[in-house]
Amino acid sequence: MxxxxxxxxxxxxxxxxxxxxxxxxxxNFEVHRGEILVLLGRSGCGKTTTLKLINRLLxxxxxxxxxxxxxxxxxxxxxxxxxxxxxxxxxxxxxxFTVARNVGVVPALEGWERDRISARVKELLELVGLDANHFAxxxxxxxxxxxxxxxxxxxxxxxxxxxxxxxxxxxxLDPITRLEIQREFRQLQQQxxxxxxxxxxxxxxxxxxxxxxxxxxxxxxxxxxxxxxxxRSPLPEVQAFTQCLQPFNTTSDxxxx
Ligand SMILES: Nc1ncnc2c1ncn2[C@@H]1O[C@H](COP(=O)(O)OP(=O)(O)OP(=O)(O)O)[C@@H](O)[C@H]1O
Numbered sequence: 001m002x003x004x005x006x007x008x009x010x011x012x013x014x015x016x017x018x019x020x021x022x023x024x025x026x027x028n029f030e031v032h033r034g035e036i037l038v039l040l041g042r043s044g045c046g047k048t049t050t051l052k053l054i055n056r057l058l059x060x061x062x063x064x065x066x067x068x069x070x071x072x073x074x075x076x077x078x079x080x081x082x083x084x085x086x087x088x089x090x091x092x093x094x095x096x097f098t099v100a101r102n103v104g105v106v107p108a109l110e111g112w113e114r115d116r117i118s119a120r121v122k123e124l125l126e127l128v129g130l131d132a133n134h135f136a137x138x139x140x141x142x143x144x145x146x147x148x149x150x151x152x153x154x155x156x157x158x159x160x161x162x163x164x165x166x167x168x169x170x171x172x173l174d175p176i177t178r179l180e181i182q183r184e185f186r187q188l189q190q191q192x193x194x195x196x197x198x199x200x201x202x203x204x205x206x207x208x209x210x211x212x213x214x215x216x217x218x219x220x221x222x223x224x225x226x227x228x229x230x231x232r233s234p235l236p237e238v239q240a241f242t243q244c245l246q247p248f249n250t251t252s253d254x255x256x257x
Pocket of ligand 1: 018023041042043044045046048049050
Protein backbone atom coordinates (compact mmCIF):
# COMPACT_ATOMS: atom_id res chain seq x y z
CA MET A 1 0.00 0.00 0.00
CA UNK A 2 1.47 3.35 -0.99
CA UNK A 3 1.78 6.33 1.33
CA UNK A 4 -1.32 8.48 1.51
CA UNK A 5 0.72 11.66 0.86
CA UNK A 6 1.86 10.36 -2.51
CA UNK A 7 -1.60 9.59 -3.75
CA UNK A 8 -3.23 12.41 -5.71
CA UNK A 9 -6.37 10.54 -6.80
CA UNK A 10 -7.84 7.27 -5.61
CA UNK A 11 -10.86 5.36 -6.91
CA UNK A 12 -12.23 3.04 -4.28
CA UNK A 13 -14.76 0.56 -5.63
CA UNK A 14 -16.50 3.23 -7.68
CA UNK A 15 -19.70 2.47 -9.54
CA UNK A 16 -21.69 5.11 -11.36
CA UNK A 17 -25.19 4.32 -12.61
CA UNK A 18 -27.46 6.41 -14.74
CA UNK A 19 -31.07 5.25 -14.81
CA UNK A 20 -30.13 1.70 -13.72
CA UNK A 21 -27.42 1.44 -16.39
CA UNK A 22 -23.88 1.13 -14.99
CA UNK A 23 -21.52 3.46 -16.89
CA UNK A 24 -18.67 2.71 -14.45
CA UNK A 25 -18.41 -0.54 -12.51
CA UNK A 26 -16.26 -1.10 -9.42
CA UNK A 27 -13.33 0.98 -10.54
CA ASN A 28 -10.25 0.80 -8.29
CA PHE A 29 -7.00 2.66 -8.95
CA GLU A 30 -4.53 5.17 -7.53
CA VAL A 31 -2.68 7.95 -9.29
CA HIS A 32 0.50 9.17 -7.64
CA ARG A 33 1.64 12.79 -7.58
CA GLY A 34 3.59 13.82 -10.65
CA GLU A 35 2.35 10.89 -12.77
CA ILE A 36 0.64 11.09 -16.14
CA LEU A 37 -2.08 8.47 -16.15
CA VAL A 38 -3.48 7.93 -19.62
CA LEU A 39 -6.96 6.43 -19.68
CA LEU A 40 -7.11 4.72 -23.02
CA GLY A 41 -10.15 3.10 -24.55
CA ARG A 42 -12.60 2.96 -27.38
CA SER A 43 -15.43 5.39 -27.76
CA GLY A 44 -18.11 5.11 -25.10
CA CYS A 45 -16.11 2.99 -22.61
CA GLY A 46 -16.48 5.52 -19.79
CA LYS A 47 -13.32 7.68 -19.93
CA THR A 48 -15.07 11.06 -19.75
CA THR A 49 -17.41 9.80 -17.03
CA THR A 50 -14.32 8.81 -15.00
CA LEU A 51 -12.90 12.34 -15.30
CA LYS A 52 -16.22 13.89 -14.29
CA LEU A 53 -16.19 11.76 -11.15
CA ILE A 54 -12.85 13.34 -10.21
CA ASN A 55 -13.90 16.99 -10.38
CA ARG A 56 -17.30 16.20 -8.90
CA LEU A 57 -19.32 16.98 -11.99
CA LEU A 58 -20.68 13.54 -11.04
CA UNK A 59 -20.79 11.75 -7.70
CA UNK A 60 -20.41 7.94 -7.48
CA UNK A 61 -23.53 5.83 -6.97
CA UNK A 62 -21.38 3.69 -4.68
CA UNK A 63 -17.74 3.72 -3.60
CA UNK A 64 -15.61 6.87 -3.24
CA UNK A 65 -13.30 9.00 -5.31
CA UNK A 66 -10.56 10.62 -3.20
CA UNK A 67 -8.76 13.74 -4.34
CA UNK A 68 -5.85 14.97 -2.22
CA UNK A 69 -6.80 12.77 0.69
CA UNK A 70 -10.52 13.64 0.81
CA UNK A 71 -13.58 12.04 -0.82
CA UNK A 72 -15.14 14.24 -3.50
CA UNK A 73 -18.44 14.11 -1.57
CA UNK A 74 -16.66 16.02 1.25
CA UNK A 75 -15.12 18.65 -1.04
CA UNK A 76 -16.84 21.94 -1.74
CA UNK A 77 -17.34 21.57 -5.52
CA UNK A 78 -16.09 25.10 -6.32
CA UNK A 79 -12.95 24.71 -4.20
CA UNK A 80 -12.32 21.30 -5.71
CA UNK A 81 -12.58 22.59 -9.29
CA UNK A 82 -10.11 25.36 -8.53
CA UNK A 83 -7.60 22.70 -7.46
CA UNK A 84 -8.22 20.70 -10.64
CA UNK A 85 -7.54 22.15 -14.11
CA UNK A 86 -9.82 20.77 -16.84
CA UNK A 87 -8.94 20.84 -20.54
CA UNK A 88 -11.39 19.51 -23.11
CA UNK A 89 -11.29 19.06 -26.87
CA UNK A 90 -13.54 21.99 -27.69
CA UNK A 91 -11.46 24.05 -25.23
CA UNK A 92 -14.52 25.98 -24.03
CA UNK A 93 -12.92 29.43 -24.18
CA UNK A 94 -15.34 32.32 -23.65
CA UNK A 95 -15.76 33.70 -27.19
CA UNK A 96 -16.35 37.31 -26.10
CA PHE A 97 -13.32 37.41 -23.77
CA THR A 98 -9.80 38.15 -25.00
CA VAL A 99 -7.11 35.49 -24.63
CA ALA A 100 -5.74 37.36 -21.58
CA ARG A 101 -9.15 37.47 -19.90
CA ASN A 102 -9.78 33.81 -20.68
CA VAL A 103 -6.48 32.75 -19.14
CA GLY A 104 -6.98 35.02 -16.12
CA VAL A 105 -10.51 33.92 -15.37
CA VAL A 106 -9.78 31.71 -12.34
CA PRO A 107 -7.22 34.08 -10.75
CA ALA A 108 -9.83 36.86 -11.17
CA LEU A 109 -12.45 34.68 -9.42
CA GLU A 110 -9.93 34.10 -6.66
CA GLY A 111 -9.61 37.87 -6.21
CA TRP A 112 -6.03 38.35 -7.37
CA GLU A 113 -4.80 41.95 -7.96
CA ARG A 114 -4.89 43.13 -11.59
CA ASP A 115 -1.10 43.41 -11.93
CA ARG A 116 -0.59 39.92 -10.55
CA ILE A 117 -3.11 38.52 -13.03
CA SER A 118 -1.43 40.32 -15.97
CA ALA A 119 1.99 39.01 -14.96
CA ARG A 120 0.62 35.48 -14.58
CA VAL A 121 -1.16 35.59 -17.95
CA LYS A 122 2.03 36.75 -19.68
CA GLU A 123 4.09 34.03 -17.95
CA LEU A 124 1.58 31.32 -18.91
CA LEU A 125 1.25 32.37 -22.54
CA GLU A 126 5.04 32.25 -22.87
CA LEU A 127 5.05 28.86 -21.13
CA VAL A 128 2.70 27.38 -23.73
CA GLY A 129 4.65 28.94 -26.60
CA LEU A 130 2.49 31.96 -27.41
CA ASP A 131 3.99 35.45 -27.62
CA ALA A 132 1.91 37.48 -25.15
CA ASN A 133 2.38 40.69 -27.16
CA HIS A 134 0.81 39.04 -30.18
CA PHE A 135 -1.91 36.97 -28.61
CA ALA A 136 -3.07 38.45 -25.29
CA UNK A 137 -5.55 40.85 -26.88
CA UNK A 138 -6.94 38.56 -29.56
CA UNK A 139 -10.29 36.82 -29.34
CA UNK A 140 -10.63 33.01 -29.62
CA UNK A 141 -12.04 33.20 -33.17
CA UNK A 142 -8.83 34.98 -34.23
CA UNK A 143 -6.72 31.91 -33.33
CA UNK A 144 -5.99 28.60 -35.03
CA UNK A 145 -7.16 25.34 -33.39
CA UNK A 146 -3.64 24.65 -32.07
CA UNK A 147 -3.34 28.14 -30.62
CA UNK A 148 -6.73 27.76 -28.93
CA UNK A 149 -5.57 24.46 -27.38
CA UNK A 150 -2.49 26.21 -26.01
CA UNK A 151 -4.69 28.92 -24.50
CA UNK A 152 -6.87 26.15 -23.01
CA UNK A 153 -3.80 24.58 -21.36
CA UNK A 154 -2.62 28.01 -20.11
CA UNK A 155 -6.05 28.68 -18.62
CA UNK A 156 -6.14 25.31 -16.86
CA UNK A 157 -2.73 26.08 -15.30
CA UNK A 158 -3.59 29.65 -14.26
CA UNK A 159 -4.23 29.16 -10.55
CA UNK A 160 -1.46 26.54 -10.36
CA UNK A 161 -3.69 23.51 -9.67
CA UNK A 162 -1.78 20.39 -8.63
CA UNK A 163 -4.01 18.18 -10.81
CA UNK A 164 -4.93 18.45 -14.50
CA UNK A 165 -7.71 16.51 -16.18
CA UNK A 166 -7.39 16.45 -19.96
CA UNK A 167 -10.14 15.02 -22.14
CA UNK A 168 -8.87 14.38 -25.69
CA UNK A 169 -7.44 17.89 -25.65
CA UNK A 170 -5.47 17.56 -28.88
CA UNK A 171 -7.94 15.40 -30.81
CA UNK A 172 -8.99 18.02 -33.35
CA LEU A 173 -5.49 19.08 -34.43
CA ASP A 174 -3.67 18.14 -37.63
CA PRO A 175 -1.13 15.34 -36.98
CA ILE A 176 1.96 17.53 -37.17
CA THR A 177 0.65 20.24 -34.84
CA ARG A 178 -0.65 17.48 -32.61
CA LEU A 179 2.76 15.83 -32.25
CA GLU A 180 4.39 19.20 -31.61
CA ILE A 181 1.92 20.14 -28.88
CA GLN A 182 2.09 16.62 -27.32
CA ARG A 183 5.88 16.87 -27.06
CA GLU A 184 5.71 20.37 -25.64
CA PHE A 185 3.07 19.29 -23.17
CA ARG A 186 5.22 16.39 -21.98
CA GLN A 187 8.14 18.76 -21.38
CA LEU A 188 5.88 21.21 -19.61
CA GLN A 189 4.54 18.50 -17.34
CA GLN A 190 8.07 17.38 -16.46
CA GLN A 191 9.02 20.96 -15.72
CA UNK A 192 5.94 21.69 -13.55
CA UNK A 193 5.56 18.23 -11.96
CA UNK A 194 1.75 18.27 -12.16
CA UNK A 195 -0.34 15.15 -11.78
CA UNK A 196 -2.19 14.59 -15.05
CA UNK A 197 -5.06 12.29 -15.98
CA UNK A 198 -5.28 12.27 -19.73
CA UNK A 199 -8.06 10.66 -21.75
CA UNK A 200 -7.52 9.46 -25.31
CA UNK A 201 -8.41 6.68 -27.73
CA UNK A 202 -5.11 7.20 -29.55
CA UNK A 203 -2.53 4.60 -28.51
CA UNK A 204 0.36 6.60 -30.05
CA UNK A 205 -0.59 9.53 -27.85
CA UNK A 206 -0.81 7.23 -24.84
CA UNK A 207 2.71 5.96 -25.51
CA UNK A 208 4.14 9.42 -25.92
CA UNK A 209 2.72 10.78 -22.68
CA UNK A 210 1.93 8.03 -20.18
CA UNK A 211 3.81 7.04 -17.08
CA UNK A 212 0.88 4.65 -16.49
CA UNK A 213 -1.77 3.37 -18.88
CA UNK A 214 -5.24 2.33 -17.77
CA UNK A 215 -7.20 0.58 -20.49
CA UNK A 216 -10.95 0.95 -20.08
CA UNK A 217 -13.60 -1.35 -21.45
CA UNK A 218 -17.30 -1.08 -20.73
CA UNK A 219 -16.81 1.03 -17.63
CA UNK A 220 -14.07 -1.17 -16.14
CA UNK A 221 -10.29 -1.30 -16.21
CA UNK A 222 -9.12 -4.25 -18.27
CA UNK A 223 -5.42 -3.36 -18.00
CA UNK A 224 -3.31 -1.20 -15.66
CA UNK A 225 0.45 -0.77 -15.96
CA UNK A 226 3.44 0.85 -17.60
CA UNK A 227 4.03 1.17 -21.34
CA UNK A 228 6.45 -1.76 -21.20
CA UNK A 229 3.86 -3.94 -19.43
CA UNK A 230 1.28 -2.86 -22.00
CA UNK A 231 3.54 -4.00 -24.85
CA ARG A 232 4.08 -7.38 -23.18
CA SER A 233 0.44 -7.97 -22.23
CA PRO A 234 -1.19 -11.02 -23.79
CA LEU A 235 -4.71 -9.60 -23.29
CA PRO A 236 -6.54 -9.50 -26.65
CA GLU A 237 -7.98 -6.03 -25.91
CA VAL A 238 -4.46 -4.70 -25.26
CA GLN A 239 -3.11 -6.37 -28.39
CA ALA A 240 -5.90 -4.80 -30.44
CA PHE A 241 -4.41 -1.44 -29.44
CA THR A 242 -0.73 -2.40 -29.77
CA GLN A 243 -1.42 -3.49 -33.36
CA CYS A 244 -2.25 0.15 -34.07
CA LEU A 245 1.32 1.00 -33.02
CA GLN A 246 2.89 -1.09 -35.79
CA PRO A 247 4.54 1.09 -38.41
CA PHE A 248 2.82 1.08 -41.77
CA ASN A 249 4.89 -1.33 -43.84
CA THR A 250 4.58 -0.12 -47.41
CA THR A 251 7.18 -2.54 -48.87
CA SER A 252 5.55 -5.76 -47.65
CA ASP A 253 2.12 -4.35 -48.53
CA UNK A 254 3.32 -3.79 -52.09
CA UNK A 255 4.97 -7.20 -52.21
CA UNK A 256 1.80 -8.85 -50.96
CA UNK A 257 -0.19 -7.37 -53.86
N1 LIG B 1 -25.78 11.96 -19.80
C1 LIG B 1 -25.80 10.73 -20.32
N2 LIG B 1 -26.97 10.11 -20.61
C2 LIG B 1 -26.99 8.86 -21.10
N3 LIG B 1 -25.90 8.13 -21.39
C3 LIG B 1 -24.71 8.70 -21.14
C4 LIG B 1 -24.59 10.02 -20.59
N4 LIG B 1 -23.27 10.31 -20.45
C5 LIG B 1 -22.60 9.23 -20.91
N5 LIG B 1 -23.46 8.27 -21.32
C6 LIG B 1 -23.09 6.95 -21.84
O1 LIG B 1 -22.10 6.40 -21.00
C7 LIG B 1 -21.11 5.71 -21.73
C8 LIG B 1 -19.75 6.25 -21.40
O2 LIG B 1 -19.65 7.58 -21.88
P1 LIG B 1 -18.27 8.40 -21.83
O3 LIG B 1 -18.55 9.77 -22.39
O4 LIG B 1 -17.75 8.33 -20.44
O5 LIG B 1 -17.35 7.56 -22.81
P2 LIG B 1 -15.92 7.90 -23.43
O6 LIG B 1 -15.09 6.70 -23.22
O7 LIG B 1 -15.42 9.18 -22.87
O8 LIG B 1 -16.28 8.06 -24.99
P3 LIG B 1 -15.61 8.98 -26.14
O9 LIG B 1 -14.21 8.47 -26.35
O10 LIG B 1 -16.51 8.69 -27.32
O11 LIG B 1 -15.70 10.40 -25.66
C9 LIG B 1 -21.51 5.83 -23.19
O12 LIG B 1 -22.17 4.65 -23.58
C10 LIG B 1 -22.45 7.03 -23.20
O13 LIG B 1 -23.39 6.90 -24.24
